[in-house]
Amino acid sequence: MTSTDPSVPSGAVLELRDVTFRRSGTQILDGIDLTVRAGEHWALLGPNGAGKSTLLGFCGALTFPTSGTVDVLGRRLGRVELQELRRHIGHVNPRHPVRSPLAATEVVLTGITGTLELPMRWDATAAEAGRARELLHSVGLDERRDARWPTLSQGERGRTLIARALISDPRLLLLDEPTTGLDVAAREQLLETIDGLSHTAPELASVLVTHHLEELPETTTHALLIAHGRTVATGEIDGTITTETVTRAFEHRIRVEKADGRWSARAVRERAAAGRAAGAVA
Known part of the structure; x- marks a missing residue:
């Protein structure tokens, strides 16, 4: 169905x-x-x-x-x-196992084929290649679109994988x-x-x-x-x-706070908590 x-x-x-x-x-x-x-x-x-x-x-x-x-x-x-x-469905996994030295643009294009490597005898259309470049631009990787996967930093890889996930318009x-x-x-x-x-x-x-x-x-x-x-x-x-x-x-015991739209978490130290409780009683 x-x-x-x-x-x-x-x-x-x-x-x-x-x-x-x-x-x-x-x-x-x-x-x-x-x-x-x-x-x-x-x-x-x-x-x-x-x-x-x-x-x-x-x-x-x-x-x-x-x-x-x-x-x-x-x-x-x-x-x-x-x-x-x-x-x-777009899926971003930082452990994405790219084994070949694909360029960033090629990694993005594998999001169309749903594969780890570009399939043999498969060529992206001009529109698909253009879309890959647009997405790399949108994630701030214009100047790295021809860089090979092994040379990308972990952060650049993460943004490349977001572009890969989005190319199929999920x-x-x-x-x-x-x-x-x-x-x-x-x-x-x-x-x-x-x-x-x-x-x-x-x-x-x-x-x-x-x-x-x-x-x-x-x-x-x-x-x-x-x-x-x-x-x-x-x-x-x-x-x-x-x-x-x-x-x-x-x-x-975790204290949760939110400031400027972002969250943080910090353990509540038992000694500090006990001190505050004693102060409140006094």
Whole structure:
């Protein structure tokens, strides 16, 4: 079945209902619900081992749940040809295994073919090549479009992969810890690139996986916070990411703050907390 499923809420790009996942008898996810609509930018947060990568696999039509339903772009997993569906999903993974010394433009073009290398006897059209150059310009890599992959910095690779993900004009963009391995400057450049998508692709929905609040783009609208495979909090980000919910998810006293559209998290030292409590009593 490739038609839109009438049970999916209007405007939903992604719909997970009561999703569970077990591997070798171990419960990885338990009763997860998630609805992502066009133009929304979600953060998927939680400690290591919470089940974030497994959940992202459902979003990308890469894996199936043990129970529950997953609808991606209005199509139910298990009733649709997956390869065709994946062409409408952009995926940014900093561990993308490019093995050949492709130029940045060529890496972007592999987003059209959905391959790691450019297929033999395949040539991009003039329009496709032009689109690749436009996207590299949009992520600030005009002068590096002919640079070979091994010579690109980690930050430049990340921005190249965003251009690669966008060349197929996806409706859903998945970002799997995109700032992994970046220094502060490169991280900020990449986050600026992601923030820019709300202007250049206003209908694009995205899901970004991280366990660092500092890595959330300013344009993040919603969040799903999970721990031990279960939902801790979900909804609009300002009501979801709080000191109380993050402390509960990470099982450690964490103070959450937001300033100038960016988030930060810091452990609450027990000695300092005790001192403040004593001062309040006095």
